[in-house]
Amino acid sequence: MSLVRRLTERWWPPKWLYATYERGVLEKLDKESLPEHVAVLADGNRRWARMNAPGEPLVAGYRAGAAKLLEFVEWCEEAGLKVVTLWVLSTENLSRGEEAELTPLLGVIQDLVRDLAATRRWRVHVVGALDLLDDGCADALRTASASTEGIDGMVVNVAIAYGGRHELRDAVRSLLAEKAQDGASLEEIAETLEIDQISEHLYTKGQPDPDLIIRTSGEQRLSGFLLWQSAHSEFYFCEALWPDFRRVDFVRALRAYTQRERRFGR
Secondary structure (H helix, E strand, C coil), rough: HHHHHHHHHHHCCHHHHHHHHHHHHHHHHCHHHCCCCEEEECCCCCHHHHCCCCCCHHHHHHHHHHHHHHHHHHHHHCCCCCEEEEEEEEEHHHHHHHHHHHHHHHHHHHHHHHHHHCCCCCEEECCCCHCCHHHHHHHHHHHHHHHHCCCCCCEEECCCCHHHHHHHHHHHHHEEEEHHHCCCCCHHHHHCCHHEEEEEECCCCCCCCCCEEEECCCCCCCCCCCCCCCCCCCEEEEEHHHCCCCHHHHHHHHHHHHHHCCCCCC
């Protein structure tokens, strides 16, 4: 490849041109039609590391992905969203991951949550089965989250050691324990159980369900993400690996969302 071609691919189109395009698209969007809650499966960090940092540990991809997540949260705030959910580690990743890879990844995740909390702009909410993590990591995540409790800003859910089936299991366990404490029998619970009662025991209780779910890296499946909450969500799949996801890609996802007619199963 010639030097001219390499420079052209790297610098064209220029950032100012993209910025102008992004502003133009955002200005034309119906603000009343924008989602309240956007969730993202930030997929492709390991593949990005293999392609862009050959010979380096895979943690290079995780660091690049974490930096992009911070940018993404800022884009969501600028768009006026109320809730954003970031899935950074699944229960499957936790059980399959090798310690040599998992330990650095957890370090990156802890840094990400601390960085989000340190901005003092957002209410950071850690969701997932934190009991699957070691005590030190879980405590650090809870401490960072608790430090934002009084902040009246956009809610940022960070899904760590998260699995949709684990969440439903935990919700049912919590519901049964609550009813048992009130003296209800299993027969009474079975006869009176309502859908809303389960919703009140999810990790995201009290929050609106995600209107839009974005997944990067070309994968077109949910992999158990927000199984209950995504019943009526709109999906947007992007080919870009997560660290390469651009603001213009986010703007296009918002535009695609506003152009859809939501039927909510009707």
